[in-house]
Amino acid sequence: MKSFTYVITDKEGIHARPAGEVVAVAKKFASTVSIENKGKKADLKRIFGVMALCVKSGESVTITCEGADEAEAAEALEKTFKEKL
Numbered sequence: 001m002k003s004f005t006y007v008i009t010d011k012e013g014i015h016a017r018p019a020g021e022v023v024a025v026a027k028k029f030a031s032t033v034s035i036e037n038k039g040k041k042a043d044l045k046r047i048f049g050v051m052a053l054c055v056k057s058g059e060s061v062t063i064t065c066e067g068a069d070e071a072e073a074a075e076a077l078e079k080t081f082k083e084k085l
Contacts, residue, residue, distance in 0.1 A: 002074035003064040006081045013056040016047075018084040023047045025080045031067030033077065044077070 008014060014022075026033045026044040033044040037059060042049030044063065055061055063081070065073040 001064060001066045002070045003062055004074060004078050005060050005062045006078065006085070007060045008055055008057055008085050010085045011057050013059070014050060014053070014061075014085060016051065019047055019050045021084050022077065022080055023050060025076055026073070028076070029065070029067070029069050029073035031065045031070045031073045033066075033073055034064050036062045036064070 010018065023045060035042050035044045035050060035053065037053045037055050040053055042053055044050060053061075063074065063077055065071075065077070067073075
């Protein structure tokens, strides 16, 4: 299992466009990928679950990847979060 924590810097928090981009990256991997914020957890491969977390700017999220390609998934997702959020 690989995980990382990221503080959202986008002034609008996690909104539709960057959420869609992150979900698209997550879907490329076979591993199970989840996002957690304030005790709530969602599948990072499902945009409605990600949007339902209502993550605001300045809040931290924890991304967890578990499976055969977890290291690659975590690396790609961390890069995407830094670029988009």
